[in-house]
Amino acid sequence: MPDIAIVPAPRELTVTEGQWVCEDPLAEAVRTVVENLGETEYRIDVTPEGARLSAGSEDALRHAETTYEQLLDAAVPAEDGEVAVPAVRIADAPRFGWRGTMLDVARHFMPKDFVLKVIDVLALHRLNVLHLHLTDDQGWRVQIDAYPKLTEVGAWRPQTMVGKMSHEQAEFTYDGTRHGGFYTKDDLREIVAYAGDRGITVVPEIDLPGHMQAAIAAYPELGNHPDQPIGVRQIWGISEDVLNVNDATVEFVRTVLREVLDIFPGPFIHLGGDECPAVQWRESEEAQKRQAELGLSEASQLQGWFTAQVSSVLAEEGRRLVGWDEMVETDCPRDAVIMAWRSAQRGEVAAKAGHEVVMAPCESVYFDYYQADPATEPLAIGGHIPLEKVYDFEVIPPGLSAEEEARIIGTQCQIWTEYMEGPEQVGYMLLPRLSAFAERAWGSPKTSYDEFLTRLRPHLTRIERIGVNYRPLD
Ligand code: ACM
Numbered sequence: 114m115p116d117i118a119i120v121p122a123p124r125e126l127t128v129t130e131g132q133w134v135c136e137d138p139l140a141e142a143v144r145t146v147v148e149n150l151g152e153t154e155y156r157i158d159v160t161p162e163g164a165r166l167s168a169g170s171e172d173a174l175r176h177a178e179t180t181y182e183q184l185l186d187a188a189v190p191a192e193d194g195e196v197a198v199p200a201v202r203i204a205d206a207p208r209f210g211w212r213g214t215m216l217d218v219a220r221h222f223m224p225k226d227f228v229l230k231v232i233d234v235l236a237l238h239r240l241n242v243l244h245l246h247l248t249d250d251q252g253w254r255v256q257i258d259a260y261p262k263l264t265e266v267g268a269w270r271p272q273t274m275v276g277k278m279s280h281e282q283a284e285f286t287y288d289g290t291r292h293g294g295f296y297t298k299d300d301l302r303e304i305v306a307y308a309g310d311r312g313i314t315v316v317p318e319i320d321l322p323g324h325m326q327a328a329i330a331a332y333p334e335l336g337n338h339p340d341q342p343i344g345v346r347q348i349w350g351i352s353e354d355v356l357n358v359n360d361a362t363v364e365f366v367r368t369v370l371r372e373v374l375d376i377f378p379g380p381f382i383h384l385g386g387d388e389c390p391a392v393q394w395r396e397s398e399e400a401q402k403r404q405a406e407l408g409l410s411e412a413s414q415l416q417g418w419f420t421a422q423v424s425s426v427l428a429e430e431g432r433r434l435v436g437w438d439e440m441v442e443t444d445c446p447r448d449a450v451i452m453a454w455r456s457a458q459r460g461e462v463a464a465k466a467g468h469e470v471v472m473a474p475c476e477s478v479y480f481d482y483y484q485a486d487p488a489t490e491p492l493a494i495g496g497h498i499p500l501e502k503v504y505d506f507e508v509i510p511p512g513l514s515a516e517e518e519a520r521i522i523g524t525q526c527q528i529w530t531e532y533m534e535g536p537e538q539v540g541y542m543l544l545p546r547l548s549a550f551a552e553r554a555w556g557s558p559k560t561s562y563d564e565f566l567t568r569l570r571p572h573l574t575r576i577e578r579i580g581v582n583y584r585p586l587d
Contacts, residue, residue, distance in 0.1 A: 208556025211523025540582030
């Protein structure tokens, strides 16, 4: 049995008789898009006569290619400079349409070149969505021509807290170092094109109406206390400084979103919706007036109204709204895609409510959580998600009907970067957990963790070739 290490493992792989001896198996393989395969399906047939890659679409052919390149690592030298490729038959297709990774570039800015490497990592694992968390309290990372201060002011913080954040803490210590950065529209278009060439859709997130302190720092009139200007947030946690619900703020956000839509041509736009405290709305006369006008019984219901006002820009352009699972409680449109993060059970609730759902539960796929004993690991936000737990992740929560199950369109792992200052730390937290995650997202047969490790060990060399850090295996 040849040492075939393909990650994620194909749904069906059969080693057949013999081997194909040739000079250059990459150049000599025959590749075709065929009509008799489904759009996401591909086949690889290696026989002593040659190799054929066939697929139902160009995207699926790209997957065939990625798998084939990994298969070629099992080729062995033959005579006269030729190589012998093991004969196999692979029949493969992904289980889920949304196989994503979220990268938070707001808490710590990540250089464009690193984002491109993350895209290479995604492509290596046949993942197809890069969700960029572009804005948060601690930084605004996307150039917006109509509002230059979003990046002139909002992309920079004078310093950052040091150590582990706790909301009970009265005082913080800071590093005294300015941090920031942003992507120009050209940078983002380059990222989108680079991803597109690899079959990956970039989903931008403008998190609102909470997580907006950096924007409010740049334009105090967006906040509920414009007479008390605030800075870009220097600590982690949840800020009470959320957008106000005035008409002018709605218009501001709509203008921002039009520019965002112009940069990102993909079908999905994420508008956050998580962790939006209503404290300031309860205190604000203007918000109370708006609440009364709308006949809402509770200030927190303003969130749904606000999101509806701004998200109509998406509908006008034929794009779909994506939001974190809090959005289900805010009377959001039924066609919004819900990203279940607080628990798998939140995904179940969203699917039962008729939403399409991406499963991103913190207990399984939050890669900012510790992956081993905190005493021996770099500082992280908390939790405990070792590699084996990711390998064992079940994307579909129990208790769904077949119809509800069909609404689970995929899954996504998350890298929140409060405790990751740059690419080295991100790589360490992302990999190789992403490799285990890719197996579940693709729907690879679940064999055993040991079998997975056997394939993962040689696979780490491929990650090294891309030039991204990873946590060595124990
Ligand atoms: C989240 O982790 N606040 C989506």
